[in-house]
Amino acid sequence: MYIDFSEAETFLRNCEDAVILTHQSPDGDCIGAGFGLKDILAELGVRSRVVCSDEFPARFDFLTAGVPQEDFEPKTVIAVDIADTKLMGRYEEIYGGRVQLCIDHHESNRDYAEKTLLRESAAAACEIIYSLAKFMGVKISRHCAMCLYTGIATDSGCFKYSCTTPEAHEIAAEMKRNYDINFARINRYMFEVKSRGRMMLEAKFAGLMEEYLDGRLVIAAVTQELMNELGVSWDEFEGLAPLTIQLENTEVGILMKEREPGVFRCSFRSAEDVNVSDICRMLGGGGHAKAAGCTVEGSLEDAKKQLVAAVEQVLL
């Protein structure tokens, strides 16, 4: 059931001992939304803990470290920024069937929760949570503001992508006026700082980009063999997908990652008009219009053929 801010407020004001689920391969938005919502629940006197199937990456320590993860038998299950229970990883079995509230901004949201606060137009789940807190008149602590800013900034590519709403800018302006936060440092760590290894990986990545369909599609495939050769971990590939749409004529970019032999996790990016969520749904995946994903199986050549065929259908 889809609900509005007022119903979400009623729910949050009356819940108890909440577990807040974030999606696997956690990013700035689900981490910011999880820990930001935890701060808001604390203001309401509600105990909570944020859980994730994967570890939170170290660069989010400034949001996650030192936050007390209270221990209790959950009475409430909330999911943030999770479009599909599949994305809960090992928590799907435990909580997938009993999510009471989902707060999300994915148009591909599968409506799996009892109540869903969905704002497809929002730049980030964090934007929804900020607006909800303002609606409720709950105090937003400095830590909470840092969490929510991080989610908005990371999901919008630092206000670069078409998903960037006027509200996202207004929230950033409001935060800059009201909090003593080093936003530029957050941006630097989210968007600029990299290790020598990552820098060299990006330098190599440029050579992996193959053009298809007259350059309108770019595919960069990273096989297990190549991973061994490069001596890097999959974590280091996070955030490389946008590099696939850097060339001027590219309309769709795909980063293929062979996570298991013959199994390719594919991250799609759209440069402008193509809805890659539609393409990914055809292939059993989902996501946003400009950023989506799916899994394709087969040999590398087979997998590429499937991808090219699916993209071709949409481009023609």
Add this chain to the structure above:
Amino acid sequence: MYIDFSEAETFLRNCEDAVILTHQSPDGDCIGAGFGLKDILAELGVRSRVVCSDEFPARFDFLTAGVPQEDFEPKTVIAVDIADTKLMGRYEEIYGGRVQLCIDHHESNRDYAEKTLLRESAAAACEIIYSLAKFMGVKISRHCAMCLYTGIATDSGCFKYSCTTPEAHEIAAEMKRNYDINFARINRYMFEVKSRGRMMLEAKFAGLMEEYLDGRLVIAAVTQELMNELGVSWDEFEGLAPLTIQLENTEVGILMKEREPGVFRCSFRSAEDVNVSDICRMLGGGGHAKAAGCTVEGSLEDAKKQLVAAVEQVLL
């Protein structure tokens, strides 16, 4: 003489046949400010033309192409985003001594004009011009909004750098509410799209970065010899300076470009706290706290030594 918005309004409402100067090596902010101000003057019934010592790069065609550059003997000389008459290039001799109005946001502004509207806190000259137009109640056309957005976005690193003011976000929000402009496309062309050659150049650039002072300083030097080897033009190096502060421990990054034999134009970037404008002033240059420049002469090794010595003084 420093003036306020009200005096600037009086000046603009009473001027005639204006030439608008932009700085050499033109960037998004001076181009946006020049053409944005031209639109505003047109609303006021004032003829103007935008001039620059260098050609406007092709990626700004969406702002500059088709704009009528009216021909007249100038009665008014206005400079935008120019801190020092030296930056006017070949126009310095003609107009450097008779600038009537300067609109600028550089703390290093040399106060060379009769009247200077200086807002050091502004993220961009375009931010000042937008605020001024609102103050004056002049209509901001769609083209003008595109010009001013481009300047704000490019000078703030798409709202990433510490110079990003709450006002910059508020202006972006206001523009997104009021104009049918494809902002994401502007951002894509300003920050993401590159040629294969540029992509490969960036890939090579990673290998040029040398660490000094325990990695707190990074210098990337591009000599004429290397340029010949790479077969690229200096234009293609625009915007590479920020890459010098990508490594986690770097505090100052310098891109050295040997534009003439033994003459290095140096672009400084500060990752966080170091004021590189101070360092560049010591070396005869200037700029902003986070982004500044100077010219150093000598052999490559001599030039590097001068730079390391100057940075060391500030870091110690």
